[in-house]
Amino acid sequence: MGSRAVVMLAQDVEAAKSRFGIVEDEVGVIVTRTGRRFFNDLDTERKLLDRLSQALTKSNFWKNHNTSWVCLDCELMP
Numbered sequence: 001m002g003s004r005a006v007v008m009l010a011q012d013v014e015a016a017k018s019r020f021g022i023v024e025d026e027v028g029v030i031v032t033r034t035g036r037r038f039f040n041d042l043d044t045e046r047k048l049l050d051r052l053s054q055a056l057t058k059s060n061f062w063k064n065h066n067t068s069w070v071c072l073d074c075e076l077m078p
Contacts, residue, residue: 005031016028
């Protein structure tokens with residue numbers, strides 16, 4: 001059984017700044033259903049976001065859906 005998480009991910013840093021107002025050089029965030037960060041270790045979060053971003057890019061998600069951001073309601077498995 002996994003844990004529920006919400007992933008907010010932009011195609012790149014500029015899209016994250018434009019859409020979400022993120023001021024750091026981040027492309028997204030993973031939070032719990034209550035809004036706190038899912039991972040205490042930001043390096044782990046960054047690696048998961050990078051892997052997800054690569055998968056979306058490889059599958060042409062951004063182009064096929066004509067968007068630069070996505071919000072995913074997920075269940076993260078150990």
